[in-house]
Amino acid sequence: YKKLNLSKKDHILFQTARRKDIALANFIINVDKNHPKFHIRVALEPKKKFKSFFYYLREMDHSLRTKRAFIYLWSDRIYKVLVNESISKKGIYKSNMPWSFYKREYKNKSSNFTIGYVGDARSSRGFQYLPSLIKEIEKKRSFKYLIQYSKITENLLKTKDELIKLSKKNKRIKLIEKYCDYKDFRILLKKIDIMPIIHNASEINNVTSGTLYACITHEIPFVIPHGTKYMKKVLKVDSYESARNLNQYSEKIIRISKKYDKYLKNLKYSSKILEKKLRKDPLKKYIN
Numbered sequence: 001y002k003k004l005n006l007s008k009k010d011h012i013l014f015q016t017a018r019r020k021d022i023a024l025a026n027f028i029i030n031v032d033k034n035h036p037k038f039h040i041r042v043a044l045e046p047k048k049k050f051k052s053f054f055y056y057l058r059e060m061d062h063s064l065r066t067k068r069a070f071i072y073l074w075s076d077r078i079y080k081v082l083v084n085e086s087i088s089k090k091g092i093y094k095s096n097m098p099w100s101f102y103k104r105e106y107k108n109k110s111s112n113f114t115i116g117y118v119g120d121a122r123s124s125r126g127f128q129y130l131p132s133l134i135k136e137i138e139k140k141r142s143f144k145y146l147i148q149y150s151k152i153t154e155n156l157l158k159t160k161d162e163l164i165k166l167s168k169k170n171k172r173i174k175l176i177e178k179y180c181d182y183k184d185f186r187i188l189l190k191k192i193d194i195m196p197i198i199h200n201a202s203e204i205n206n207v208t209s210g211t212l213y214a215c216i217t218h219e220i221p222f223v224i225p226h227g228t229k230y231m232k233k234v235l236k237v238d239s240y241e242s243a244r245n246l247n248q249y250s251e252k253i254i255r256i257s258k259k260y261d262k263y264l265k266n267l268k269y270s271s272k273i274l275e276k277k278l279r280k281d282p283l284k285k286y287i288n
Contacts (some may be wrong), residue, residue: 064091
């Protein structure tokens with residue numbers, strides 16, 4: 001930090017902040033009066049415990065009031081929680097994710113589409129359903145599969161083993177078990193044509209979904225669980241499908257593949273709506 005020789009004119013962005021990140025920002029605020037502005041993005045709801053995220057949120061209240069620190073949330077529910085836990089209710093903003101957009105090319109019906117899964121391997125994200133979903137899809141039509149995951153929990157090790165067995169039998173299944181940085185993650189998204197988002201609908205509505213957001217910015221037609229409300233104001237009709245069970249997921253994936261250009265055209269329109277919204281985003285406003 002000292003070697004960078006930062007000043008009030010500089011900015012530091014915490015992409016997905018946890019307790020230790022806001023604790024670090026609070027520490028620097030206390031030891032350096034000329035500290036840069038801190039932009040702290042929070043994806044998951046902080047836990048309440050001794051000297052938790054909320055403790056440091058209150059400690060930083062002066063910096064939040066004077067616009068030397070900023071907190072950004074995507075989720076309405078988490079936004080309300082942090083506002084209620086703060087002292088002055090200042091410096092906390094509802095914000096979309098800053099993202100790079102990608103213009104996807106149209107494909108014909110005979111294209112060999114790639115079905116994707118990206119992110120942490122968690123039960124709440126439906127990782128355990130992947131083997132069954134692949135088998136269900138393959139009963140009807142053959143696709144390529146690109147599955148990237150990290151941070152797998154112990155209860156999902158059997159699912160991981162099953163995926164490895166499937167990939168050995170089916171060379172069209174590619175598994176990538178590692179964390180991907182922003183650049184690598186974008187490269188993967190460009191290779192995926194259709195994304196089944198198998199999260200629980202309530203989790204998407206309450207916590208939001210980075211995967212769903214990435215599908216819009218990278219123009220990837222997708223299937224979401226029935227009852228998902230997140231991003232509905234952005235999404236154009238026939239740019240995506242919804243499903244109640246794995247059989248419906250497989251059917252909707254095949255439906256998208258058969259009329260891929262129609263879904264992609266509509267999703268391109270949704271992507272433009274989101275890009276326009278981001279121009280007025282609080283993070284864009286205060287980080288300039």
